[in-house]
Amino acid sequence: MSLLKNIHSPADLKRLSPEQFPELCQEIREQILTVVSNVGGHLASNLGVVELTVALQYLLDTPKDKIVWDTSNQAYTHKLLTGRREQFHTLRQYGGLSGFCKREESVYDTFNAGHAGTGVSAAFGMVEAREQRNEKHKVVCVVGDGAMTAGMTLEGLHHAGGTNKDFIVVLNDNQMSISKNVGAISAYLNRTFTGEFYARMREETGQLLRKIPHIGLEVQKIARRAEELAKGAILPGLLFEELGFQYAGPIDGHNFEHLLPTLENVLKMKGPVLLHVITKKGLGYQAAMDNPVWFHACPPFVRETGVPAKKAVRPSYTSLAIDALIKVAHQDKRVVAITAAMCEGTGLNAFEKVFPDRIYDVGIAEQHAVTFAAGMAAQGMKPVVALYSTFLQRAYDQVVHDVATQNLPVTFCIDRGGLVAEDGTTHHGAFDFAFLRHVPNMVVAAPKDENELQHMMKTCVTHDGPASVRYARGVSLGVPMDPEPTALPIGKGELLREGTDVAIVAIGVTVWPAMKAAERLAQEGISAAVVNARFVKPLDTELIIKTAKNVRCLVTVEEGCKMGGFGSAVLEALSEEGITNLRTKVIGLPDWYIEQGPQDLLRERYGLTADGIYNNVKALFGASVATDDAARLASLVGSLPHGDEQGS
Ligand SMILES: Cc1ncc(C[n+]2csc(CCOP(=O)(O)OP(=O)(O)O)c2C)c(N)n1
Ligand SMILES: CC(=O)[C@@H](O)[C@H](O)COP(=O)(O)O
Ligand SMILES: [Mg+2]
Secondary structure, three states: OOOHHHOOOHHHHHOOOHHHHHHHHHHHHHHHHHHHHHHOEOHHHHHHOHHHHHHHHHHOOOOOOEEEEOOOOOOHHHHHHOOOOOOHHHOOOOOOOOOOOOOOOOOOOOOOOOOOOOHHHHHHHHHHHHHHOOOOOOEEEEEEOOHHHOHHHHHHHHHHHOOOOOEEEEEEEOOEOOOEOOHHHHHHHHHHHHHHHHHHHHHHHHHHHHHOOOOOHHHHHHHHHHHHHHHHHHOOHHHHHHOOOEEEEEEEOOOHHHHHHHHHHHHHOOOEEEEEEEOOOOOOOHHHHHOOOOOOOEOOEEOOOOEEOOOOOOOEHHHHHHHHHHHHHHHOOOEEEEEOOOOOOOOHHHHHHHOOOOEEEOOOOHHHHHHHHHHHHHOOOEEEEEEEHHHHHHHHHHHHHHHHOOOOOOEEEEEOOEOOOOOHHHOOEOOHHHHHHOOOOOEEEOOOOHHHHHHHHHHHHHOOOOEEEEOOOOEOOOOOOOOOOOOOOOOOOEEEEOOOOEEEEEOHHHHHHHHHHHHHHHHOOOOEEEEEOOEEEOOOHHHHHHHHOOOOEEEEEEEEEOOOOHHHHHHHHHHHOOOOOOEEEEEEEOOOOOOOOOHHHHHHHOOOOHHHHHHHHHHHHHHHHHHHHHHHHHHHHHHOOOOOOOOO
16 A cells, blocks of 8 residues: 555645555545445445546546535545545445545535435536636536536536536446446446447548548538437547536546546546546456446455355345335235336345336436336336335425326335435435325324334235335344235334333334333333334324323334434324413424434434333323322412411
8 A cells, every 4th residue: 555545635646656556446445445344335326436536636626626426325435536535435334434525624625415316417517606606616516427417416417518618527338327327328437339330431531531532521510420320329528528528538437548648638628528537347356347237336245255254144124125016016916116217226136026027227217216106106006116215305396296186106115214324314214204195185103113114015006096105224124024914004104012101103114112111111000001103194193192192202213314303204194283281292203404324323323223212202191290290299389378377
């Protein structure tokens, strides 16, 4: 590590000679592999952009010049070269470096990201800010071929290409999203590989024309047109040129002899420019090159073998949800599945094996995925859209405007609901209860365990309207499973435990911890009822009100934001009923962005474990007893005759 350890900022990199770069890149790869095999992370994407990052930092004058990393899951080399090498071992851990770019972390991180497709828009915003402020610096956005399929990227290119502002987009094309990239844009980019064919053909056409004596203008025109057509059919650059970008490339993104001079030229060009760079995901680590999908975002693994360091003890909620979906799809031919570039993450690859003709991967295009589903539903199909909670945020209007207003039977499998751990702020599924429960017609369900999950899958898919079922990241609990999924009554919760002092009304993964808390409270003589609400909407107000009327305190628990979420729904129901004499508390995520860290640790921090619920209930109950005692005492004192009256 003799080169890397002396780099504390890009200025140190500039002191190296380009001949030393291959050795430096090897050291960087070594460092990334050491840390990621230990803590997990986005290995394959990062190993693919080592040379590109070195070249950019070498030629640009950051932080004055701005680099925007789209999604920013590929920014590890960037972190290592911009003063964060010594903290790099803390990557993705609680209190450690983020796995993504964070402005709070470094001046070299120009824009926070984690969701794909924001880079071009943000970077072009910086271009226009530069113009407004009369500044002189370069703005470069690095965007992947996967993110190129995102609507926002195309919106950004459309805007920027319509101007003549100096702006550089580097398209890092590794032919992969998380899995193989899909769709027309990806096919278009893949024709890069026939670029050689285009060059040869152009040469041959030229030779042919030169051989024709006294070539007329008309013939020349026809020839040029033929060439343009050939370009349109074969050369990827034409798409970008038509969008107003000068196109350069494709070039080998691992070869400094290509990278440095081309980038140097591109940085001097005026107006919007797109440089197309071809890279390989996982380069330098055979296991990641062989299986870039698994190594896209991997848990800790054994470096020598490339196998996970820990074996999963039980199936994940994800896989059990899709198992149930497969069973339901066997019974109903109208059921189709839709993923937005997340076939593996959402477990739909299992569905694809059984129903290869009934699954659609639309690319990183959540908005399209939802409206596409609505279109299918409008024609009698039963589409199931499987998305991570955090990515559904992007399709809010499509949920409201295209699905719910028409009461269309689209099911949303909301994966990664709640705390997702190491990906942190941009990826926690904190808001789905809050942004779905106010949508008319929408069913919002969250099971307490995997058995209930399979039943809710059936409930939602067979429901004749929009419905969502939300489940957590991670392994299931290991509860006994019923042989078949069965539809549950929509809007009905279950009373898991009777109680006369306190009611704990919980939803989703917080239900079993609530039960544990109740057991502990019982040992101390506090009688706690536990309601598994099952549905945030329609809320089982009847059960909740009935339970509330028997107790003096009520606590709600959810792994979601408190503001406008499940607890708010319960409080609204109590208020509607005119119940005002109850002490209440909402346990959930606070009004700030939740940091990265292991799920257990974060759950503890936000009071979502059995202990957390127990402590909250005890404090609330203790306060209510104290208040009641004080009130009793006051009324007792009030009823005593005054000294004067006693005639003293
Ligand atoms: C809006 C959104 N949807 C889905 C994802 C999940 N996701 C993370 S990285 C990734 C693939 C990105 O592919 P690409 O842009 O080509 O970058 P690469 O990892 O290949 O460098 C996806 C789908 C996301 N981050 N954001
Ligand atoms: C999908 C995405 O954004 C990934 O890059 C993420 O890091 C994956 O995490 P999971 O392990 O939850 O699928
Ligand atoms: Mg890619």
